[in-house]
Amino acid sequence: MTAPPLLELAQVGRRLGGRWVLRGLDLSLRAGERVALLGESGSGKSTLLNLVAGLDAPDEGRIRFDGQILPAGNADASAALRRDALGFVFQAFHLIAHLTLAQNVAVPLLLQGCPRADALARADALLARVGLGGRGAGLPRELSGGEQQRVALARALVHRPRLVLADEPTGNLDPATAARALRLIEDEIAASGAALLMVTHSTQAAGFCDRRLTLHDGILRPG
Ligand SMILES: Nc1ncnc2c1ncn2[C@@H]1O[C@H](COP(=O)(O)OP(=O)(O)O)[C@@H](O)[C@H]1O
Numbered sequence: 001m002t003a004p005p006l007l008e009l010a011q012v013g014r015r016l017g018g019r020w021v022l023r024g025l026d027l028s029l030r031a032g033e034r035v036a037l038l039g040e041s042g043s044g045k046s047t048l049l050n051l052v053a054g055l056d057a058p059d060e061g062r063i064r065f066d067g068q069i070l071p072a073g074n075a076d077a078s079a080a081l082r083r084d085a086l087g088f089v090f091q092a093f094h095l096i097a098h099l100t101l102a103q104n105v106a107v108p109l110l111l112q113g114c115p116r117a118d119a120l121a122r123a124d125a126l127l128a129r130v131g132l133g134g135r136g137a138g139l140p141r142e143l144s145g146g147e148q149q150r151v152a153l154a155r156a157l158v159h160r161p162r163l164v165l166a167d168e169p170t171g172n173l174d175p176a177t178a179a180r181a182l183r184l185i186e187d188e189i190a191a192s193g194a195a196l197l198m199v200t201h202s203t204q205a206a207g208f209c210d211r212r213l214t215l216h217d218g219i220l221r222p223g
């Protein structure tokens with residue numbers, strides 16, 4: 001028997017602002033697979049990622065993670081799934097301003113009940129891997145955009161998620177910083193073996209993915 005896909009969306013629909021942004025959308029992602037998600041602004045890419053992350057619920061269709069239906073409208077169960085299995089890199093980083101960098105990175109582990117000292121030690125190790133070793137006691141406001149992006153990436157990976165969702169992770173960065181960030185994502189994903197679903201307009205980023213899918217008229221097509 002073959003393993004079920006890690007992530008499977010079947011005939012998913014989401015209606016927003018009086019229109020179907022997504023409709024009849026199918027997607028299947030295997031463990032460790034890397035998929036670039038392309039599409040014009042407003043085509044529904046963030047909507048799709050938010051559905052997968054359980055931050056929003058579909059109006060139609062089903063989302064399965066590891067063969068289990070992602071609970072819609074069940075905040076606790078979907079929060080638990082997000083906490084354990086997903087890492088999310090937002091376009092605007094969303095670091096917590098009053099927490100140190102190490103505390104920010106440690107959040108997913110602390111939410112899982114990992115002992116505080118262990119969580120902070122692992123956060124420091126991850127910060128070192130993203131080139132911010134010894135900076136754990138600093139605050140987000142002391143960092144450049146590129147540095148904040150690396151902290152956000154460390155936070156998305158610290159709990160070894162099986163699926164990393166990245167929503168235009170280089171959207172706020174200059175080309176050189178964006179290129180470094182993408183290399184970092186590529187390296188970290190390869191090292192952790194996580195699957196990746198990444199919204200990006202960068203051909204470079206799309207290049208290290210196994211597949212490219214374009215969102216148009218509510219559904220995904222190859223290419
Ligand atoms: N909460 C909302 N209420 C109404 N319309 C929304 C909402 N969120 C997104 N939309 C609309 O859904 C469409 C897709 O948005 P989005 O998923 O953010 O696109 P993308 O990320 O591809 O740029 C857009 O037309 C947007 O205006």
Ligand SMILES: [Mg+2]
Binds near residue numbers: 047
């Ligand atoms: Mg978007």
